[in-house]
Amino acid sequence: MTERFNFARDVFDAHAAADPGRLALLAVDDAGREQRLDFGGLSARSRALAHALLARGLRPGQSVLLLLPRRVAWWEALLACLRAGLVTSPATTQLTERDLVSRLPAAEIAAVLTDADLAPRVDAALARCGRAITLKLVADGDELSAEDVVQREAVALAVLSDTGGAVAPAGGVRWTTWAAVGADDAPREWVATDTRASDPALLFFTSGTTGAPKMALHTQESCGRGHRTTGELWLGLRPGDLHWNLSDTGWAKAAWSSFFGPWICGAAIFVHHTPRFSARATLELLSRHPITTLCGAPTNFRLLIREDLSAFRFPHLRSCTAAGEPINPEVLAQWERATGVPIRDGYGQTETVLCIGNLPGAVLRPGSMGMPVPGWEIEILDEHDAPLPPGREGEIAIRCRPARPVGLFAGYWKDPERTAAVFRGDYYCTGDRASRDADGYVWFVGRADDVIKSSGYRIGPFEVESALLEHPDVVESAVVGVPDALRGQLVKAFVVLAPAAAARVGVVQHPDAPVRSAPLPDAAAMAAARGALVAELQRFVQGRTAPYKYPREIEFVAALPKTVSGKIRRVDLRGRESV
Numbered sequence: 001m002t003e004r005f006n007f008a009r010d011v012f013d014a015h016a017a018a019d020p021g022r023l024a025l026l027a028v029d030d031a032g033r034e035q036r037l038d039f040g041g042l043s044a045r046s047r048a049l050a051h052a053l054l055a056r057g058l059r060p061g062q063s064v065l066l067l068l069p070r071r072v073a074w075w076e077a078l079l080a081c082l083r084a085g086l087v088t089s090p091a092t093t094q095l096t097e098r099d100l101v102s103r104l105p106a107a108e109i110a111a112v113l114t115d116a117d118l119a120p121r122v123d124a125a126l127a128r129c130g131r132a133i134t135l136k137l138v139a140d141g142d143e144l145s146a147e148d149v150v151q152r153e154a155v156a157l158a159v160l161s162d163t164g165g166a167v168a169p170a171g172g173v174r175w176t177t178w179a180a181v182g183a184d185d186a187p188r189e190w191v192a193t194d195t196r197a198s199d200p201a202l203l204f205f206t207s208g209t210t211g212a213p214k215m216a217l218h219t220q221e222s223c224g225r226g227h228r229t230t231g232e233l234w235l236g237l238r239p240g241d242l243h244w245n246l247s248d249t250g251w252a253k254a255a256w257s258s259f260f261g262p263w264i265c266g267a268a269i270f271v272h273h274t275p276r277f278s279a280r281a282t283l284e285l286l287s288r289h290p291i292t293t294l295c296g297a298p299t300n301f302r303l304l305i306r307e308d309l310s311a312f313r314f315p316h317l318r319s320c321t322a323a324g325e326p327i328n329p330e331v332l333a334q335w336e337r338a339t340g341v342p343i344r345d346g347y348g349q350t351e352t353v354l355c356i357g358n359l360p361g362a363v364l365r366p367g368s369m370g371m372p373v374p375g376w377e378i379e380i381l382d383e384h385d386a387p388l389p390p391g392r393e394g395e396i397a398i399r400c401r402p403a404r405p406v407g408l409f410a411g412y413w414k415d416p417e418r419t420a421a422v423f424r425g426d427y428y429c430t431g432d433r434a435s436r437d438a439d440g441y442v443w444f445v446g447r448a449d450d451v452i453k454s455s456g457y458r459i460g461p462f463e464v465e466s467a468l469l470e471h472p473d474v475v476e477s478a479v480v481g482v483p484d485a486l487r488g489q490l491v492k493a494f495v496v497l498a499p500a501a502a503a504r505v506g507v508v509q510h511p512d513a514p515v516r517s518a519p520l521p522d523a524a525a526m527a528a529a530r531g532a533l534v535a536e537l538q539r540f541v542q543g544r545t546a547p548y549k550y551p552r553e554i555e556f557v558a559a560l561p562k563t564v565s566g567k568i569r570r571v572d573l574r575g576r577e578s579v
Contacts, residue, residue: 003196015039019239026270027270053181071271113139139178197220203218221406226405239266243268243295244272245269293320295323319360321344326369346369351408358370358371380393461480463549480574493553560573
């Protein structure tokens with residue numbers, strides 16, 4: 001491998017040179033409007049933007065906050081930042097002002113790229129933390145409706161001025177529109193900053209299922225070369241494919257499957273401009289467009305199978321993958337029965353690319369994450385960091401000495417103590433627990449903090465959650481351990497019910513749930529129905545797992561706390577039980 005490497009120049013531009021008219025991005029909004037960008041056009045657009053960012057005072061190695069929803073500007077901006085040698089920190093649009101107050105100084109943000117809706121929130125955060133930045137760039141109006149871009153730009157700037165956001169605090173600069181900064185076209189001879197393969201490229205705040213987020217740093221090589229494993233081996237992509245990843249832009253899965261994985265392979269990316277996930281809209285788009293490969297979080301697929309799948313046909317769909325959390329066997333079975341396409345699970349972290357997975361053509365074992373992929377040596381370690389034999393539960397660890405796998409992060413941003421805590425001996429230790437069977441398949445148990453210890457037994461929440469999901473009244477659940485004087489911990493399940501069951505027991509539905517038409521029963525009837533359903537679910541689980549694993553307590557809830565990546569935050573549920 002060469003010492004110098006820049007993803008935009010050496011990978012994306014190579015596709016643009018070979019076939020400039022090949023589709024790179026197809027964006028569709030809720031009104032059905034489309035925007036198509038080919039490799040040649042997006043290469044030129046990102047080159048102009050990258051040059052403009054540097055011309056406006058940014059320097060390679062400085063950090064840029066990328067705070068944009070699923071819109072074309074996100075892809076253009078990330079490609080431009082990589083080209084310029086800037087360190088991009090993608091962030092979810094769900095971040096609060098308080099979140100931004102902590103992130104802006106922690107990541108040493110020098111520029112913010114956002115849109116008019118989010119810019120006032122950024123300004124408020126900058127005022128609170130007193131951080132001065134070099135550039136604030138607000139994306140133009142809706143790219144899918146070019147006729148009103150000029151009008152929307154004027155409105156956006158007026159809104160910023162009216163809210164006092166036109167000037168940043170502490171000597172900052174005015175907001176600049178995307179169109180204005182993009183007018184500084186790069187000289188023909190300028191292509192990209194000549195970055196080293198080891199130069200920093202992406203700074204991810206981890207999703208934090210068990211604690212405060214960390215800042216995981218990836219290099220040009222670890223993401224720009226490492227995701228060949230994700231794109232080629234796991235997603236199975238090739239030129240001509242149209243790949244749709246349901247991820248939010250703010251987490252590492254977007255880099256995996258909405259950016260590097262597809263474009264490394266020369267495939268096109270499908271983007272749905274929408275403020276929130278809709279299972280029915282997803283199925284309609286999947287049937288209407290020539291999407292060949294689909295990737296989503298288990299939560300997405302759990303909601304998709306609740307729809308009438310028999311009403312849809314997916315003639316182009318060849319491959320489905322899931323990541324973020326293990327996917328329940330019942331979801332796998334229902335989806336494959338309805339579509340004929342299996343869902344292949346995969347495992348990795350914000351700190352890695354895909355390193356364990358069910359690859360195309362492999363024999364699937366429902367509930368398993370698959371096997372280690374080529375280039376990654378995985379061990380299951382005991383409490384002394386010694387490898388365990390098959391069948392024993394321990395911590396998933398990645399061998400990084402003597403050879404470090406391409407795709408492993410560089411470390412936690414300016415945090416040598418946290419970095420040293422996970423790089424122990426010859427391994428990067430993930431904090432996730434699993435076992436491996438005699439054939440090499442890896443079976444996820446849970447985060448180390450999520451494993452329940454009850455009466456001397458170790459219980460992984462995933463198995464209990466999967467059993468609950470088989471019941472027709474259950475949409476999803478989260479299982480945690482709660483303090484108990486006799487057993488140490490009790491197994492408790494927080495359960496989200498299907499609308500009919502929720503109405504029967506008087507649970508207030510999540511605002512996105514279908515409207516309930518049946519009248520509410522009286523309080524006594526609801527209490528009796530709730531008790532009967534709890535007992536029914538307990539018996540149901542006892543019939544599908546070892547008896548000691550069934551939930552001794554069940555609470556019905558409208559929704560579960562989750563990270564932006566869709567992972568259940570069991571730490572929040574445990575916290576509720578300890579107060």
